[in-house]
Amino acid sequence: MKTKMARNLPTQIVNELGSKIVHGEIQPGTILTSDMLEAKYLVSRTVIREALRVLHDKGLTKARTKTGTIVLERTEWNLLDLDVLNWLQASGLSSELITDLEELRSTYEPGVVRIAAKRRGTKDITHLKVALKKMTDAFYEQGSTxxxxxxxxxxxxxxxxxxxxxxLVKKMGRLLLPLLKIRGDLVGHAVAEADFLVQHQAILDAVIDEDPDAAEAAMKVLLETAARASSTVRKRKL
Structure with a gap:
């Protein structure tokens, strides 16, 4: 069935094809040709090329000379791309990614907080205090959810x-933030109890005191608690 896309925007084609690839409706190894896509969406070759370029950049497809565009396995996808993450979340396939995230955080964030404890400035402390106050106020005024x-x-x-x-650390952090949001959406804030606030306070206290060892230890406690809670919630949803 042919589908006419409003205003022939490449973004709409990317969203439809990307979602179908992530959902498994378009399987790895499938060949997408310009002729086929032009006929399906009733758009120009230029529009199709732009859409395919975006899919390539997201790691979902790869161009093959004289063949067309091949759909790639999940191992090739850019799992830090916001669109890919959203498609995964919508498909219900983001659970495995959350496990990978917990492992990444356990090796990455303790090192981050060590550096922060050594280099933090007055403004940094202010931002951390403001964020923790927001957490605390939301918890006591609106509840753990x-x-x-x-x-x-x-x-x-x-x-x-x-x-x-x-x-470089800040750049990496911006890449991880979308994953943190999806983790929260998927498992909820299962650790949003009193201990959750106490653990964040311990991190903040260590950073204020410029104590990297204490900061690292406090971060490890927080991440271990979060990982256990995340695992429990996901098992309940199976």
């Missing part, structure tokens, strides 16, 4: 990245 807790949590971890004064 408040979405504001997740937003403030992301602000807290982003402030830690900034406190390192390291541009």
């Amino acid at each position: 408040s979405p504001l807790i997740g937003e403030a949590d992301m602000e807290f971890h982003e402030a830690l990245q900034t406190a390192t004064q390291n541009d």
